[in-house]
Amino acid sequence: MANLLPAEFSDLEPFVADWCLDSEPERYAKRLSSTMGEIQAFYDAIMPRAEDAMVYLDRFPLDALPEDAVRLLKLLYSLILMSFAVEVWKQPYIPDTGTAQFELKIEPFP
Amino acid sequence: MTENLKIPKQAARQYPKPPEGSWTEHYPELDTEPVSYENSISPEFFELEREAVFKRAWLNVGRVEQLKRKGSYFTKDIPGLKTSLIVVRGKDDKVRAFHNVCRHRGNKLVWTDYPAEEVSGTCRQFACKYHGWTYDLEGTLTFILQEGEFFGIDKSKYGLVQVHCDVWKGFIFVNFAAEPEQSLHDFLGPMITAIDYPFEKLTQRYYYRGDINSNWKIFHDAFQEFYHPPILHGHQNPVMRQTDYQDLGFYTSYFQAEGPHRVGSTSGGAGGKLVPEFYNPIEQVMRSGLFGPWDPSEIVTDQLPPGLNPGNKKNWGLDSFQIFPNFAIVFWETGWYLTYHYWPVTHNRLLFEANAYFTPPRNVRERLAQQLGIATIKEYALEDCGTLEATQMGLESRVVTQFPLGDQEFMCRHANKVINTWVADYQQKQAKG
Numbered sequence A: 001m002a003n004l005l006p007a008e009f010s011d012l013e014p015f016v017a018d019w020c021l022d023s024e025p026e027r028y029a030k031r032l033s034s035t036m037g038e039i040q041a042f043y044d045a046i047m048p049r050a051e052d053a054m055v056y057l058d059r060f061p062l063d064a065l066p067e068d069a070v071r072l073l074k075l076l077y078s079l080i081l082m083s084f085a086v087e088v089w090k091q092p093y094i095p096d097t098g099t100a101q102f103e104l105k106i107e108p109f110p
Numbered sequence B: 001m002t003e004n005l006k007i008p009k010q011a012a013r014q015y016p017k018p019p020e021g022s023w024t025e026h027y028p029e030l031d032t033e034p035v036s037y038e039n040s041i042s043p044e045f046f047e048l049e050r051e052a053v054f055k056r057a058w059l060n061v062g063r064v065e066q067l068k069r070k071g072s073y074f075t076k077d078i079p080g081l082k083t084s085l086i087v088v089r090g091k092d093d094k095v096r097a098f099h100n101v102c103r104h105r106g107n108k109l110v111w112t113d114y115p116a117e118e119v120s121g122t123c124r125q126f127a128c129k130y131h132g133w134t135y136d137l138e139g140t141l142t143f144i145l146q147e148g149e150f151f152g153i154d155k156s157k158y159g160l161v162q163v164h165c166d167v168w169k170g171f172i173f174v175n176f177a178a179e180p181e182q183s184l185h186d187f188l189g190p191m192i193t194a195i196d197y198p199f200e201k202l203t204q205r206y207y208y209r210g211d212i213n214s215n216w217k218i219f220h221d222a223f224q225e226f227y228h229p230p231i232l233h234g235h236q237n238p239v240m241r242q243t244d245y246q247d248l249g250f251y252t253s254y255f256q257a258e259g260p261h262r263v264g265s266t267s268g269g270a271g272g273k274l275v276p277e278f279y280n281p282i283e284q285v286m287r288s289g290l291f292g293p294w295d296p297s298e299i300v301t302d303q304l305p306p307g308l309n310p311g312n313k314k315n316w317g318l319d320s321f322q323i324f325p326n327f328a329i330v331f332w333e334t335g336w337y338l339t340y341h342y343w344p345v346t347h348n349r350l351l352f353e354a355n356a357y358f359t360p361p362r363n364v365r366e367r368l369a370q371q372l373g374i375a376t377i378k379e380y381a382l383e384d385c386g387t388l389e390a391t392q393m394g395l396e397s398r399v400v401t402q403f404p405l406g407d408q409e410f411m412c413r414h415a416n417k418v419i420n421t422w423v424a425d426y427q428q429k430q431a432k433g
């Protein structure tokens, strides 16, 4: 079976199943349905590798990323959304937002 | 580095005001009295506003990049007018807009799976799902099934109902009036038409939408003043948490109103120019954040595009143009732009749309910087959404009916005035018959 992530990032493979998500609404739903413990564990694993991941990914043209690289990129998209929970709010949801909905409906790929 | 530390102080400094002493008093049509928001809580006013504003003003419904080739179309629902449009590029390359209603028995003509959802695509003709009547890209009825069963029907009289449609700088506008009182160019006026920005190069699009329980104007107001960010958004990042911002407030460097439109400009000062402690860790790694990439895009040169920074202020950071009634374009110093649309649904509900446009990213790093920039939009906007639902509730109690606005809320006061003026003007014309 092909590797889920590029070899240098194989230690992050346990996060692929839960955190490689295709769209912003899915990532945001994942943030709201996760505990701070789960979000923090994901953040702590990916954040220190973010710079290396960008260096690795920049070896490829954006429109010709291999599948394992796309998965790594999707982990970074999730990292972006989870970073606010960790760095700003210290909780998954944005305070005082009630039931308001605001979703990204069109998002370029990759 | 210590020099950099002073930037928030500069941002908090009061900028010179017009000779009258304030932006508000610079405009004789504005007063400095408290304002009423009855126009944002009254169902009767909403009914008037639909006729007086949304059926008379030019409304932006999208951009030409959404219609790449002949036959490309998208549907655009205008909830406050209970109508849907088909916007299509014809065989002659002209962009037209039609009401999305079949002339036979009124079926919504173009939709897929869910009648209430917008769709887009490319086609040669529009065929109705109900009985198959067919229209060409120019709206002409071309086919009636069992035409002989109808009674002397003249196909040329049953084309799609057309809506006035014109394009400025790639922005597609429609006008629901039988005969618009002004051309699009005259309606936009010199301040807006002076803008000559390379919109066509910024094709990387991100599109957000939200349904919010607030009047569209109450919501819009939070996006046309910079008085609230240090407080409402005061936790977002270390820049926002600066005591200078929170104690002294933020001052807009320039305001201008012209006709029904207005602009506010602010200084830069964020965008990676401060010491690292002023940013969240993710911002430092991805060189992006509030709002958008720190590094200039390929359209940025030492010359700003014509029409931007109309006050010619130093340390320009952004222009927030408010195009009457419900459209805004925000230009950022690092070379990208945002649009906002505030579509009324009822007197206390709106559809809020935000589009971010960037140059196509050349690599993963640029792609991620854009992604983080648009992520901050949501973190901020959701704070606004929650609060403005609460504001609507407060207003609807009618316990308080007069509200003082400061000079930093110049654009809110101007917007409120223009709406009331358009409605009064409409009522006067109606009364005259």
Ligand code: FES
Binding pocket: B102, B103, B104, B105, B106, B107, B128, B129, B130, B131, B132, B133
């Ligand atoms: S309603 Fe469209 S063909 Fe009958």
Ligand SMILES: [Fe+2]
Binding pocket: B222, B223, B228, B229, B232, B233, B380, B384
């Ligand atoms: Fe806000």
